[in-house]
Amino acid sequence: MIPWLMVSAIQVAELSVSSVVHIFYGLYIFSSAVAGDLTQSLSESIFKPKATIEVTQIDQEKTKDVNDLPPIVLVHGIFGFGKGRLGGLSYFAGAEKKDERVLVPDLGSLTSVHDRARELFYYLKGGLVDYGEEHSKACGHSQFGRFYEKGEYQEWDEDHPIHFVGHSAGAQVVRVLQQMLADKMFEGYENTNENWVLSLTSLSGALNGTTRTYIDGIQPEDGKSLKPISLLQICKLGVIMYDWIDIPWLKSYYNFGFDHFNMSRKKTGVRGLLDLLLGNAGPFAACGDWILPDLSIQGSMKLNASLQTFPNTFYFSYATKRTTKPLGMMTVPSGVMGIHPLLFIRVLQMSQWQFPRDIPLPYKGYRDEDWQDNDGALNTISMTHPRIPVEHSSLILRSDSDCLPLLPGIWYYKIVEADHVMFIMNRERAGVEFDLIYDSIFERCRKHVFRKAPQTLPNEAQHHERGDQEE
Numbered sequence: 001m002i003p004w005l006m007v008s009a010i011q012v013a014e015l016s017v018s019s020v021v022h023i024f025y026g027l028y029i030f031s032s033a034v035a036g037d038l039t040q041s042l043s044e045s046i047f048k049p050k051a052t053i054e055v056t057q058i059d060q061e062k063t064k065d066v067n068d069l070p071p072i073v074l075v076h077g078i079f080g081f082g083k084g085r086l087g088g089l090s091y092f093a094g095a096e097k098k099d100e101r102v103l104v105p106d107l108g109s110l111t112s113v114h115d116r117a118r119e120l121f122y123y124l125k126g127g128l129v130d131y132g133e134e135h136s137k138a139c140g141h142s143q144f145g146r147f148y149e150k151g152e153y154q155e156w157d158e159d160h161p162i163h164f165v166g167h168s169a170g171a172q173v174v175r176v177l178q179q180m181l182a183d184k185m186f187e188g189y190e191n192t193n194e195n196w197v198l199s200l201t202s203l204s205g206a207l208n209g210t211t212r213t214y215i216d217g218i219q220p221e222d223g224k225s226l227k228p229i230s231l232l233q234i235c236k237l238g239v240i241m242y243d244w245i246d247i248p249w250l251k252s253y254y255n256f257g258f259d260h261f262n263m264s265r266k267k268t269g270v271r272g273l274l275d276l277l278l279g280n281a282g283p284f285a286a287c288g289d290w291i292l293p294d295l296s297i298q299g300s301m302k303l304n305a306s307l308q309t310f311p312n313t314f315y316f317s318y319a320t321k322r323t324t325k326p327l328g329m330m331t332v333p334s335g336v337m338g339i340h341p342l343l344f345i346r347v348l349q350m351s352q353w354q355f356p357r358d359i360p361l362p363y364k365g366y367r368d369e370d371w372q373d374n375d376g377a378l379n380t381i382s383m384t385h386p387r388i389p390v391e392h393s394s395l396i397l398r399s400d401s402d403c404l405p406l407l408p409g410i411w412y413y414k415i416v417e418a419d420h421v422m423f424i425m426n427r428e429r430a431g432v433e434f435d436l437i438y439d440s441i442f443e444r445c446r447k448h449v450f451r452k453a454p455q456t457l458p459n460e461a462q463h464h465e466r467g468d469q470e471e
Contacts, residue, residue: 018231018345025342026079029425030086030254037087070162070198071153072445073103075120077168077206078291080424082106085254092167093427095438099446103152108257110239111283113169113294113303115257117177119145121186124162126151130187131260139289140281145260157191161198163445167424168377169291171205171317172303175386179307199314199449201441204375204420207317208382209300211353211371212346213292221359223298224288232292236284240276244268258283258290297362301388309392314406314449317413318437319383320375320420323351331372334417340429343376343419350374363388377420385411400440406448 076082076091083096083104096102105123107116115131122129129145136143156162164174174197180186182194214220217230226232239256246264261282262268268276275281283290293299309315322343324334331351333339339347354368355361373380381387385394394411397403403412416437422430423437430437 015229015231019234021342022231029089033086033089036089069101070160071101071103072099072163072165072442073105073124075105075164075166075170075173076107077170079109080167080170081109081254087253091424093425093434098438099442107173109255110291111257112289112291113172113176115289116173117180120173120177121180122148122151124151124153124156125189126154132185139287140285141261141289156196158193158195161196163199163449164197165201165203165441166205167203168420169206169295171200171202171207172294174200175307176303178310178313182308182310194310195312197313198451199316199445202317202383203423204320204378205317205383206295206300206378207385208304208387209297210295210378210382211297212350212377213296215346215349215353218292218296220356223296223362224293237277240282244273244276301363304386305389307386309386309409309411311409312451314408315411316444317384317411318416319380319413320416320418320422321373321380322347322375322417322419323373339376339419340421343421347374347376347419350376350379375418375420380415384413400444404448
C-alpha cells in the first residue's frame, strides 16, 4: 500500500511540475509576441517617419530569376505556427530570411497529419480546403475548411516542383502530402504525382513516432486513447475551452486549427461543450483526429504502412539527441546547460522509459534500449529515416559533403547534438550551429538537388552576365 502511495505521489508531483512548466512556457511565448507587437506599434507611432517619395528601379531580370527558383517551404511542427500568427514571431527563428524564395505556411498546430497535409496543398495551390468526404464523415467534422483566395505557388506541378523542410511532425506531414499527390487524392487535380516534391529535409522529424506520447498521456495499449490523468488531458481541456469560448482576435493571433470541427459556443452551446469534454464529439473523440495519436509508435506505423520513399525525390534528415551513455552503462541526459528547461525532465524520462511488459510490444523486434537516445520530444531512432513497419533505404553521414553527389530515393541522415527546439524559436540559443544547419539545407536545395539542368541563382546570373560583357 505504501509503495503504491509513493509512486502515485511522485506521478502527481511530476504531472504538476510538467503542467506548470508547459503553461508558463506557452504564456512566455505568447506574451513575447504581444510585447513585440506593442513595442513595434508604439515605436512607429512615436517615431513616425516623414512621408517621402522615392523612385526605385526594379531589376526585372533579378525578379524573373528569383521567380524561376523552386520555393523552399518550411513546415512547422506540433504547437507551431506560420507567417502571420503570433505577430512578428518566427517559428523558424528567422531562417526564412536566408533565401530569396521561402514560404512559411500556417497549418493547424494540433490537427492530424492528414488534415495538415490537405491544408498545405491548398495553401500552395489555392482554393477551398477539402479534407475529403470519407475522412470528414468518419471523424465528424466539416468536409471543407479555410478558403485560400490565391495560392502561394499556383504553378506547382511536376515541372515546377518544391523543396520542403519539415520540423518535427512537419516532416511526416510532407510525406503524407507526397503520397496523396502520388495517389491523386485531390479532386479536380488529376495530374498530381509524387514528382511535385523535389526534396524533403527532415529537421528533428517524427518519422516513426515517439515514446514521449505515452509519457504525456497516450495509452501504450492502443497508441490512441488518453490516460484519465495526464498532461494531455490538461491540454485537451485547455484546447476545448479556447475553441469553445471563441474570442475572434485571440484566435486570429493563435489557432489550434480545429475550426472545421465547429467547436465554438456560438454553434454548439453548453450541451455541445459537455459532448466535447466527455469525448462524444470533436477531435478528441473516438476517431482521434488530432496530432498526438499520429505521433505514437502505433499511429506512425499505421501512417508509414502506406507511405513510400519515391525514386525521383531527394531525402535528407537531421536526427537530434541530448543523451549520452557514460562508460557504456545507463543512458542519461548529456548535461544540464545544453538542454532547454522545457525538455530536460522529458529527456531523462524518455531515456529511462520502458514499454509495459503486460501488453503486446508495438512491433516485432522492438527493444527499449533502441529508443533511449532522444532530444526531449522525439527518440533519435525515429528521426533518421522511415524504419517501421518497413525500413527504407538510408545512409548515415559524418559531414554534409559525404553525400555528394546526391542520389534520389535514399534517406541521407546525420546525427546532431541538440535538443528538439534548438533550431527553432530562439536563434541566439543555437549560436553558430543555427547558421550552419540552415545554410547547409538551403545550399543543398539550391546547388545540389535538381532533376534537369542545375538552377542558376540570381547573383550567379548577374555574375555570368558581367563576365560575358567583359569578354
